[in-house]
Amino acid sequence: MDITKTLRFATAGSVDDGKSTLVGRLLHDSKSVLSDQLAAVEAVSLQRGQSTPDLALLTDGLRAEREQGITIDVAYRYFATARRRFILADTPGHVQYTRNMVTGASTADLALVLVDARHGIVEQTRRHLAVTALLRIPAVTLVVNKMDLVGFSEQVFADITAEFTRCARALGVPRVTAVPVSALDGDNVVRPSGRMDWYAGPTVLEHLETVDSGVDPRTEPARLPVQYVIRPGSAAHPDYRGYAGQLTSGLLRVGDPVTVLPAGRTTVIEAIDTPAGPAPAAWAPQSVTVRLADDIDIARGDLIAPARTPPRTTRQLHATVCQLSEQPLRAGRRVLLKHTTRTVRAVVQEIGSRLDLHDLTERPGAAALEANDIGRIVVRTAEPIALDGYAELRRTGSFLLIDPDDGSTLTAGMADAPADTDGM
Incomplete structure (x- = not known):
């Protein structure tokens, strides 16, 4: 293919x-x-x-x-x-x-x-x-x-x-x-x-x-955000438990050691199910269901990645953003941060700068980002997220900021690679 x-x-x-x-x-x-x-x-x-x-x-x-x-x-x-x-x-x-x-x-x-x-x-x-x-x-x-x-x-x-x-x-x-x-x-x-x-x-x-x-996604580190957990319940498959989602990058094979984030638990891929049936491997952007060798507590929003090349987990994001909403984005604003299939509470800690499109320079000290502005911000999340730098992996390095009151999208963000492992 x-x-x-x-x-x-x-x-x-x-x-x-x-x-x-x-x-x-x-x-x-x-x-x-x-x-x-x-x-x-x-x-x-x-x-x-x-x-x-x-x-x-x-x-x-x-x-x-x-x-x-x-x-x-x-x-x-x-x-x-x-x-x-x-x-x-x-x-x-x-x-x-x-x-x-x-x-x-x-x-x-x-x-x-x-x-x-x-x-x-x-x-x-x-x-x-x-x-x-x-x-x-x-x-x-x-x-x-x-x-x-x-x-x-x-x-x-x-x-x-x-x-x-x-x-x-x-x-x-x-x-x-x-x-x-x-x-x-x-x-x-x-x-x-x-x-x-x-x-x-x-x-x-x-x-x-x-x-x-x-880039051929098969050459990148694998990332599988869990969208849905398929639990036991069928008489034919009483012990079936699978984790369904779309591979955003990379290649997963049966037998690969993987880490489940943000918890950090490690296990092995036992089977990969596709719409066409079981498969020995899957690659982005296929949608698959993965079965794991160990019974681990996994929910929507968790991320399955190779044990050798996992993303870092962090609670602090430094990012370049484009303001999509007519509502200005200011420091102190409480938001929801959506990253792949995971949504967590967050607060905008800082508006670092705004890009001046006349001379393509960053202007520090911006009080807010208005609609269509491009700028730099720092966001603190209530829970850790497994984050890649956008420059390395676009899908797992991007995020949205959402208004918690009406669910409208405020901001689109492209994250820097996390500087540490937990952002604490």
Whole structure:
């Protein structure tokens, strides 16, 4: 099974940079649009007096989005070519919806960041690039759109690429691939453009089909957050006790020594059950039920990990966060912290700094984080959690802060690796 064949990617960029048009062109020219979908788009375009289909309508699916002419929600699309399968998240460009971009890009292997060739790098471009860097998306691709409106100028493309690359390096993004396109006309989206003969690189689709999709999860330390405990009760299996969940990373085999956290008890995997039946091994992102050799007190929210490479347990998190809620996040705020399948009470101890997106520097002494702000915080939990650094393992290094009164999501966080074993 080739688990690296599917590529998850997200689009980002400022308002009117042409994300929805690019995605529509990508789907249309790769023949990934059903005939009835295309007919509906053509009908709407005709009603508007447009002689050619408005391909942006393939992703701007909400009525409110069409009425306002902006993308509000994250639009997910699934398509495939002969070479690869794709899961695409078309994320909003407006500053008001940066938090939606965090949601759409949180599981991406690659980010396509669009820039309007006429305007170059703007603040929202830097904001989206900062989010891309913080989310540790393995690959970043700059798409310089609307090249037809700058006369297909090689110099304009080179200048934008150079500035974008400088910003990316300042944020810790090591490598950027840049492609000049005209999404409206299809230049360099699926087919090479005859109007930019100075560009010899791949089209957007060629790049997506060939780019490395990131780390093979089977090479990472295994992590199995327990979602559900299957207890005895069946007459056929009176002694059955299994621990069900989705492997977020790594590979587990029957006979592997494992540690159950946060308690720290060690045992051995006795069996692995999958929807297809018993299996000698399982790897991320499979959902499985694990049976253990010893009877250990395990509940939802516990974590099963290899005894040789367990995460650390801690009660204090240092993290970079993006504020999703309109409610400001202040020091002293009592919250619920959700980490994988575990939810614990917590308090925000400190707002360390806020990222200034004009010069990409951290500004200490922030009184609060407002909606869409990116900053550094310290959180203290009432119970220990088994935590990885987000830079090492994205799924077990991320968390959410939740309002304990109404259950709304306040903040998305990317944790540093714990400095000690218990945070006491």
